[in-house]
Amino acid sequence: MTTAPAARRTTAATLDALREIEDRVLWLSSAITHHANRVRPNPSGLKVGGHQASCASMVSIMTALWFRHLRPEDRVSVKPHASPVLHAINHLLGELDASHLSTLRAFGGLQSYPSRTKDPDPVDYSTGSVGIGATATIWGALARRYADGTPGAGFAGRQYALVGDAELDEGAVWEAVLDPGVAELGELVWIVDLNRQSLDRVVPHMAAGRLHGMFAAAGWQVLTLKYGTRLEELFARAGGDALRARIDEMSNPEYQRLLRCPADELRERLPGAGPGARAVAGLLAGIDDATLMAALRNLGGHDLAALDTALSEVDDERPTVIFAYTVKGHGLPTEGHPQNHSSLLTEQQMRELAARLGTDLDRPWEGFAATSAAAGLCAETAARLRRDPVPTAVPPALPADIGRTPSGVATTQAALGRVLLDLTRTAPEAARRVVTVSPDVSSTTNLGGWVNKVGVWSPTERVNWFADDAETILHWRERPTGQHIELGIAETNLVGLLGELGATWSRWGEPLLPIGVLYDPFVQRALEPWSFGIYAGGQSILVGTPSGVTLAPEGGAHQSVTTPSLGIEQPGCTAWEPAFALDTEWTLLAALARLGRPDGGSAYLRLSTRPVDQTLARVPADPAARERRRRQVVAGAYPLRRRDGARVTVAAMGAMVTEALEAADRLQGIGVPADVVCVTSPGLLYRALDARAGHGEAADWILDQVFPAERATPLVTVLDGHPHTLAFLASIHHVPIRRLGVTRFGQSGSLADVYRHHRIDADSIVRAALDLTE
Numbered sequence: 103m104t105t106a107p108a109a110r111r112t113t114a115a116t117l118d119a120l121r122e123i124e125d126r127v128l129w130l131s132s133a134i135t136h137h138a139n140r141v142r143p144n145p146s147g148l149k150v151g152g153h154q155a156s157c158a159s160m161v162s163i164m165t166a167l168w169f170r171h172l173r174p175e176d177r178v179s180v181k182p183h184a185s186p187v188l189h190a191i192n193h194l195l196g197e198l199d200a201s202h203l204s205t206l207r208a209f210g211g212l213q214s215y216p217s218r219t220k221d222p223d224p225v226d227y228s229t230g231s232v233g234i235g236a237t238a239t240i241w242g243a244l245a246r247r248y249a250d251g252t253p254g255a256g257f258a259g260r261q262y263a264l265v266g267d268a269e270l271d272e273g274a275v276w277e278a279v280l281d282p283g284v285a286e287l288g289e290l291v292w293i294v295d296l297n298r299q300s301l302d303r304v305v306p307h308m309a310a311g312r313l314h315g316m317f318a319a320a321g322w323q324v325l326t327l328k329y330g331t332r333l334e335e336l337f338a339r340a341g342g343d344a345l346r347a348r349i350d351e352m353s354n355p356e357y358q359r360l361l362r363c364p365a366d367e368l369r370e371r372l373p374g375a376g377p378g379a380r381a382v383a384g385l386l387a388g389i390d391d392a393t394l395m396a397a398l399r400n401l402g403g404h405d406l407a408a409l410d411t412a413l414s415e416v417d418d419e420r421p422t423v424i425f426a427y428t429v430k431g432h433g434l435p436t437e438g439h440p441q442n443h444s445s446l447l448t449e450q451q452m453r454e455l456a457a458r459l460g461t462d463l464d465r466p467w468e469g470f471a472a473t474s475a476a477a478g479l480c481a482e483t484a485a486r487l488r489r490d491p492v493p494t495a496v497p498p499a500l501p502a503d504i505g506r507t508p509s510g511v512a513t514t515q516a517a518l519g520r521v522l523l524d525l526t527r528t529a530p531e532a533a534r535r536v537v538t539v540s541p542d543v544s545s546t547t548n549l550g551g552w553v554n555k556v557g558v559w560s561p562t563e564r565v566n567w568f569a570d571d572a573e574t575i576l577h578w579r580e581r582p583t584g585q586h587i588e589l590g591i592a593e594t595n596l597v598g599l600l601g602e603l604g605a606t607w608s609r610w611g612e613p614l615l616p617i618g619v620l621y622d623p624f625v626q627r628a629l630e631p632w633s634f635g636i637y638a639g640g641q642s643i644l645v646g647t648p649s650g651v652t653l654a655p656e657g658g659a660h661q662s663v664t665t666p667s668l669g670i671e672q673p674g675c676t677a678w679e680p681a682f683a684l685d686t687e688w689t690l691l692a693a694l695a696r697l698g699r700p701d702g703g704s705a706y707l708r709l710s711t712r713p714v715d716q717t718l719a720r721v722p723a724d725p726a727a728r729e730r731r732r733r734q735v736v737a738g739a740y741p742l743r744r745r746d747g748a749r750v751t752v753a754a755m756g757a758m759v760t761e762a763l764e765a766a767d768r769l770q771g772i773g774v775p776a777d778v779v780c781v782t783s784p785g786l787l788y789r790a791l792d793a794r795a796g797h798g799e800a801a802d803w804i805l806d807q808v809f810p811a812e813r814a815t816p817l818v819t820v821l822d823g824h825p826h827t828l829a830f831l832a833s834i835h836h837v838p839i840r841r842l843g844v845t846r847f848g849q850s851g852s853l854a855d856v857y858r859h860h861r862i863d864a865d866s867i868v869r870a871a872l873d874l875t876e
Contacts, residue, residue, distance in 0.1 A: 112170070112410045115475065120406050122476040123194065124165040125459045128433050130190035130203065131157040133466040136452050138206040150207050151214070155431035155442040156183035159297045159403070160264060163426055164191060166409035167262065167293070169479060174489045175259030177242060177609075179227035179235045181266045181295060182215035189223060193467075195484040198223035200467040218608075219639045224489075228638035233272030234598070234631050236292060238638075239263040240278050241595075241602035243287045247561055248537060248587070248603065249612040260416075263292045270294065270313060274631065277592040285321030286561060290421035295403065297430040298354040310425055323422040327412045330405030332397040341385030344378030351376075360398060361429060361438030365391035368398070399437070403428035493611040497698040498531035500691055503732055508683040508716040514709040514756075515647045517683035518619070519548040521690050523555060532694070536615045537603055539587045541596045547619045547647055549586065550576050557584035593620055593628035597644065601635020604642035604697065604704065613698025615643075622646030622662040622708055629668070636674040636704050641697045643690070647709035649679075650822030651848040652757045654856040661848035666755065666823035668706050669785025677706040678783045679821075681759040682719040685735050685782055692736045710757040710822075712853070718742075718763060737804040738786035745775035748815055750871045753831055755781040755821040758862060762820060765867035774875055777815070779808055784827050791834060809834050816874035818842065820862055840870035 112120070135152030144150060164180075164187050172178070180188045189212055192198040202222055205211025213220050215230030227242070229235030239261035250258065269275065278284065296310060310326070318324050329337070329346075337346045349357065352374070360371060373382040386394060402408045403426030416422045431437035435451045447455065449463070456463045470477040504524045508517070525533040537559070538544075544553050553576060560580035568574045589595050600618040607613035620628065625646045632644060651661045669677025676696070678689040686709065693705035720742070722728045734740035742759065743766055750769070754762035759780050766776040781787065786804070793800040814835035819828035825843030832839035844860045857863040 112407055116479070117406060119475040119479045120165060120169060122470070122474070123169055123479060124162055124406065126194065126461070126470070126476070127165055127187060127190045128158060128161045129456065129459045129461045130193065130467070131161065131184075131186035132434065132447065132452070132455065133461075133463070134186040134189060134203050134206050134212070136447060137204045137466065138208070139446050140449060142204060142208065151444060152186065152206065152446070153183035153444055154434060154447060155436050155439075155445065156181075156266070157187045158432045158434050158437070159295050159428040159430045160184040160187050161432070162404040162406060163264065163293055163295065163409060163428070164188070166406050166413065167264075168195075168487075169483050170410055171413045172262075172487060173259065174487050176262060177226040177239070177259065178262040179229055179239050179242075179264065180216050180225075181264050181269070182230045182232070182235065183266070184264065184295075185213065185216045188216055188225070189221075192223040194469075194480045195487065196480075197484075203467050217638075218605075219637070228634070231630065231634045232266075233269050233274045234634050236263040236265045236269055236275055237278040237594075237598050238602060239290060239292070240281075240284055240287065241599040242605075242609075243289050244283070244587070244599060245602035245606050245614075246610060248559060249606040249610050249614060251582070260289045260291050260418075261287075263290075265292055265294050267294055267296045267298065274594045274598075276316070277590075278595055278598065279317070279320050279322075281590055281592070281595055283561075283589075285420060288418045288420050291416055292421075292423040294423060294425050295428050296425050297403075297428045298358070314425065317423045321420055323417045323420050325412050325415060325422065325424045327402030327405075327408055327424055327426045329427070330400035330402050330408050332393075332400035332405075336385065336389070336397055339385055339388075341378075341381035344381035345372075345385055347378055348372070348374055348376065348382055355440070358438045358440065365395055368394060372398075399429055399432065401427040401429060404432050492608060495607065495611050495613055495698075497535060497607075497613040497615065498529065500525075500532045500695045501529055502688070502691055502695075503729070504528050504687060504691075506684070506687070507721050510716060511713045512683045512716055513548075513711050513713055514680050514683060514686045515711050516548050517680075517686035518645060518647070518690065518707075518709060519551050520683070521687045522549075522552045522617075524687075526555060532615065534585075535613060535698070536617065536694070537585050537587065539589065539596055539599055539603070539616065539618045541589050541591050541593060541620055543620060544586065544588060545576050547621075547645070549619060553577070553586045556586060557581055559584035559587050593624050594631050596620055597628040597632035597635060597642075600632065600642040600644065601638060601640030604635065604640035605638065607641070607698040608639055608700075615694050615697050617643045617645060619645045619647065621660065622649035622665055623660050625662065625665050625668070625706075629672075632704075633672060636672070641699075641702045641704050643693050643697070643705045643707065645707045645709060647707075648711040649708045650710065650757065651844055651856050651860055651862075652710050652712045652822050652853065654848075654851055654853045656850070658847035658849060661844075662708075662823065663844050663847075664824050665706075665708060666821055667784065667827040669783055670788045670827070672706070675704045675706055675785075676783065677708065677785050679708040679756040680735070680782055681754075681756055681780050682714060683716055684719060684721055685780075688732050688735045689782060708756065712757045712760075714757070714760055718760065734804060734807060735782050737801070738783040738790065739779055739781045739804060739808045741777065741808055742780040743776075743778040744813075745770065745777055748775045748777040748813060749875045750774060751777045751779060751809075751813070751815050751817050752867060752871065753779045753781050753817060753819045753828055755784070755823075755828065757822050758820045761857065761862065761864045761867060764864040765871065768864065768868055769871055774871060776871060777813060781821075781828060781831075784830075788830055791830065805834055811835060816840075816871075818867055818870045818874065820867055822862065838874050840874055842866055842870060 373379040436442040557579040564580040603616035680686040696702040789800040790802040794802045816838040820842040825841035
């Protein structure tokens with residue numbers, strides 16, 4: 103197990119160099135935002151924005167971490183609004199050229215919040231969606247352990263999260279912290295910037311003690327860094343106990359107000375009116391104004407020596423959280439102001455700041471003197487933190503077609519488990535890269551056979567006490583070589599882990615093929631963090647099953663409506679909703695083939711528990727025709743039935759193909775021939791249509807094969823979801839359309855009753871077709 107450097111005392115010379123770097127980081131982070139808002143031309147006049155005060159509260163913490171404790175194997179998630187601090191440090195370490203410092207929030211420049219995929223300098227974790235940056239370190243730690251694959255290897259490097267205190271309001275944080283496996287992740291170190299301010303105000307009751315208890319109860323080491331050395335020295339004097347009690351007991355707003363007071367007013371207000379007032383006043387009388395003003399601001403999160411000590415006390419046997427008390431806007435004219443969240447310093451204030459910090463507003467990016475101790479410490483730190491390039495590893499080859507032709511009755515959900523098991527035989531190297539994740543629904547989403555085959559992942563092997571129970575069907579063998587990860591019932595945890603498992607190819611050079619399975623109605627609960635994971639470069643497959651009102655007996659709460667359009671609306675994601683088991687195989691294999699590579703992407707599969715007669719697919723027996731069908735399935739649609747003289751086309755998706763075929767047979771019987779098209783991916787068809795119009799790049803051959811101009815007829819679309827998903831198909835040839843789908847909360851009942859209620863049954867399809875043709 104890798105451990106941190108032993109606790110050590112920072113020398114006076116090192117502290118002096120650190121303070122010089124601390125001042126320069128404060129200056130650069132302020133100047134980066136100042137330049138973006140007040141120097142760079144802005145013809146539109148729209149606010150550019152930035153967070154000088156939020157940066158200032160993090161400067162000391164990040165200086166101590168980077169220039170004293172960080173190692174090349176460590177990774178850091180930086181709170182979103184502190185991105186200029188990260189860029190300032192990267193610049194001082196030679197990782198970011200000065201030409202980039204003037205580009206914050208400019209097109210192609212430094213991003214508003216740290217971005218792994220868009221910033222030009224090293225960023226370990228993309229942050230910006232509150233709470234996700236913190237929890238990403240948890241899933242990053244798990245993903246790194248999984249990718250390492252060595253039983254009992256523990257961890258190689260810490261996972262630091264620099265967290266704004268307001269981020270702890272997010273429920274996703276506590277869902278992650280409380281997952282049982284997290285208490286085993288000793289590489290986690292969270293540092294909470296406890297500045298007790300939010301966007302709008304000073305938070306009256308931050309309840310740090312309650313937060314302390316919550317982390318401790320979850321098995322974390324909790325370190326509190328409240329006061330710095332200057333304040334501690336005052337507390338050691340006569341009257342110091344009274345001063346400590348006075349500051350401990352005052353509210354956050356009262357303390358913040360004191361920061362806005364000149365020295366004479368501070369001497370009046372600080373003693374208060376309690377029993378210790380006289381002792382406090384006596385203590386204050388013995389110190390000068392400069393000492394008083396500096397001491398009041400000397401909270402632990404701004405004291406480099408105190409930070410150094412705290413970081414040396416981290417216990418690598420369990421997760422650690424450090425509550426570092428800070429002042430928002432520390433060292434700036436706006437410090438402590440209740441509305442300083444996004445306030446900007448004026449030019450005059452920036453010039454005064456430059457004079458105090460030994461810099462120049464007219465030459466804001468000027469470096470340290472080459473012979474200075476600060477320059478030497480920067481060079482030493484840069485050498486210490488230099489990382490080897492991440493090796494490029496290509497995932498093992500995957501088959502495009504396993505060769506099975508399903509018969510009988512089957513569901514697309516069951517096909518998922520079948521394909522995974524087939525992979526272990528036909529492509530064992532690729533199968534070993536597959537890792538499945540579910541929130542306590544493995545058995546009900548048909549992963550039981552897969553779990554029995556590959557086992558459940560655990561950092562250490564655990565006894566399976568039911569191994570000799572003959573009535574146990576699902577064998578829960580937990581070991582470091584397992585390939586299924588089971589989480590608690592928290593969808594945000596699932597997709598958080600998916601994102602990090604899907605980033606191991608770029609983080610560690612270990613491509614994985616992660617598949618997350620959850621009930622489709624809860625995909626929307628997980629969508630925002632999953633989307634952020636895709637933005638951050640995580641490539642994964644999300645499987646939603648069972649889906650739609652087809653889950654008839656469960657009622658409206660468990661019937662998804664809006665998920666089918668995800669493939670159109672979610673960047674970086676291709677979505678498929680297969681109708682048959684073979685469609686499931688082909689699309690899943692195509693999705694797996696896009697994972698773990700620079701040109702890859704994520705996928706979403708919407709599956710069903712409805713049993714369907716597989717012979718309805720009419721899979722071609724001829725190998726060339728079968729391959730043509732496979733390419734069409736993967737590309738987004740295929741013709742399922744062609745009728746001579748067709749007067750209408752029924753485009754159906756997923757479970758509704760059965761109703762579409764029944765309706766087509768009935769229409770044929772009354773003299774209205776109908777083509778039936780099986781749509782597998784509305785998103786891919788939409789991109790093809792967009793490309794044909796000159797927007798974007800996508801192959802549009804699928805439109806000609808499935809919707810040829812010579813067969814353009816009025817169109818009926820039907821799916822178990824919102825009808826707008828397929829509405830755009832009418833614009834391919836500008837034909838009349840009737841859109842059938844689900845627009846209301848569902849009802850419990852039989853399949854026939856529920857389909858009839860939502861007007862997606864065969865009767866409704868026939869009526870819609872007749873409306874268009876008569």
